[in-house]
Amino acid sequence: MPCKCSHDYDTKLYVVNLHFFFLFLCVMGHLLIFSTRFSPESGRCLITSGYWVFFVVEGNGPLSSIYKALQVIDFYLGFILPCHPIFGMDWRYGTGLWSSETVSRDIGDRRQSVSRQPSFTLSEWTDAQEDLIDLDPVPQTPVFDIGTDTRTEGDAATLTVTPVGLQERRGSNVSLTLDMCTPGCTEPYGYGAQLSPRDQSAQEYLRQGTHILTPAMLHTRAMDDQSLQAEFYETPMNFVDPKEYNYPGLVRKNRYKTILPNTHSRVILKSQDEDDFLSTYINANYLKGYGGEECAYIATQGPTVNTVGDFWRMVWQERTPIIVMITNLEEKNEKCAEYWPEDTVTHEGVEITVVKVTQEDDYSLRVFTLKCGEEERTLRQYWYTSWPDQKTPDKAPPLLELVQEVERAREEAPPSSGPIIVHCSAGIGRTGCFIATSILCKQLRTEGVVDILRTTCQLRLDRGGMIQTCEQYQFVHHVLSLYEKQLSQTAEE
Structure with a gap:
């Protein structure tokens, strides 16, 4: 058993x-x-x-x-x-x-600059979340009582533009998700290349968008948050596709990988080797001024340690009489390299010497002499420091005063002078607000009306993303409303 x-x-x-x-x-x-x-x-x-x-x-x-x-x-x-x-x-x-x-792979596509230069995507941030391009992701200001981000219809009777795709609107997540640029491909498409129907719709909007405001309409509009939000979000940003700049080594010349100059209006640096694209490249665009004045301004990024020389080449080449800087050197992260000397320095054959420094309440003024060969010029730099990081200014009058001061300085500049250079960090947000305000102040004085939408569209045709957030768009309206009241008060007196 x-x-x-x-x-x-x-x-x-x-x-x-x-x-x-x-x-x-x-x-x-x-x-x-x-x-x-x-x-x-x-x-x-x-x-x-x-x-x-x-x-x-x-x-x-x-x-x-x-x-x-x-x-x-x-x-x-x-x-x-x-x-x-x-x-x-x-x-x-x-x-x-x-x-x-x-398994995620680090492709190692990083800036070689000492400057901190993160890429920016909402879905997958690769560096500091707070450093969203100078894009001021959630700006706040006591000037306006910003409500929820609702999409409302604009005034159909006054708007002469057509709706565009959601991807072209600043308020969409798609337009905020900025892809990485991979250098080393073929030549860019260039301006005038065949556009997709969506791109054609965006271009048509930017060329035709208009909304003329009388003084009474301007004052009312400045306080109408929902209408301004609807108008802002319907306006295409016109960012450049990074594929248009597939050149090896170009990544070192851009502070932000996805903020690139629109091809048709970009500043081209003179070089002994015109076939060397890198030697002619700078992240900057010519912008039209009031009345369609060509090359009235140059909007550019804050120089990095790799592009300081290129910046001074541009200043000399363009015969710039004034630089307007609207950023601090650091705002949580580096926003701009200190491209000027304490005393004297030479960049690309241009000798830069500080002559005088004046400190005002909201900005500092530096006067330089530039010398190259036998030629000598005078340059003014207005450094506006009262624009806090990720916000709009707490007060409108200081910015308005700076705009008027820069206009007076430009009138005093030699007739042969070139464009005014304006920069913040990315060269689109605060830069766009300043240039738009300057243009619209002239329009208000000359015509008695303003067309903020038309000016915004024109700026974005020349450099994508100008006036970057809805809060900034509202702030421009607020500044113009204040300026109109000043003009009316002066006229009464």
Whole structure:
């Protein structure tokens, strides 16, 4: 008569052997999946089914067998195949949850500059979240009572523009998700290339958009948050596709990878080798002034340590009489390199000497002499420091006073002088507000009306993203409303 304990031992040994047999099948099944690139999900189902059959044969119920099969595989593979990348996949076992995730790779496309120059995406930030381009992601200001970000219809009777796709609106997540630029491809498409229907619609909007405001309408409009939001979000930003600048090494010349100069209006630096694109490139655009004046302004990024020389080349080449700087050197992160000297320095053959420094309440004024060869010029730099990071100014009068001071200085400049250079960090937000305010003040004095939408559209045709946030758009209205009241008060006196 066979011994019962011997029979029980053989049974247990049989069960243990079956466990290891199915474990072996499980491991081999996954190796087979890796080598043949079959679906991992189907492999798991096949292996789990085998264990399920095993537990059913043991006498367990169907649901109980499934639970036990998953537990056994999860337990064993937690030791056999710990969580680590295999063939580029991350297989997570021993956690009760099976998943595969593509292992992220750092492509190493980083700035070589000492300057901190993050890329910007809302879905996957690669550096500091707070450094959204000078894009001031959630600006706040006591000047306006900003409500929720609702989309309302504009005044159909006064707007002469057509709706555009959601991707072109500043308020959409799509337009905020700025992709990485990968250098080293073919020549850019250039201005005049064939546009998609969406791009054509955006260009048509920017060329035709207009909303003329009388003084009474301006005062009312400045306080109408919802109407301004609707108008702002309907206006295309006109950002440049990074694919238009696929040149090796160009990444070192841009403070932000996705804020690039529109091709048709970009400033081209003179170079001995005109075929060397990098030697002619600077992240800057010519902008029209009041009445369509060509090249009245240059909007550019805050220089980086890699582009200080290029910046001074542009200043000399364009015969610039005035620089307006609207950013601090650091605002949580570096926003602009200190491109001027304490005393004297030479960049690209141009000798820059500080003559005088004057400190006003809201800005400082530096007067330079520039000398190249036998020619000598005078340059003024207005450094506006009362525009806080990620906000609009607390008060409108200081900005308005600076605009008027710059206009007076331009009138005193030699007739041969070139464009005024305006920059913040990215060269689109605060820069756009200043230039728009300057143009619209002239329009209000000359015509008695303003067309803020038309001016915004024109600026964005020349450099994408000008006047970057809805709060900034409202602030421009507020400043113009204040200026009109000043003009009316002066006229009455």
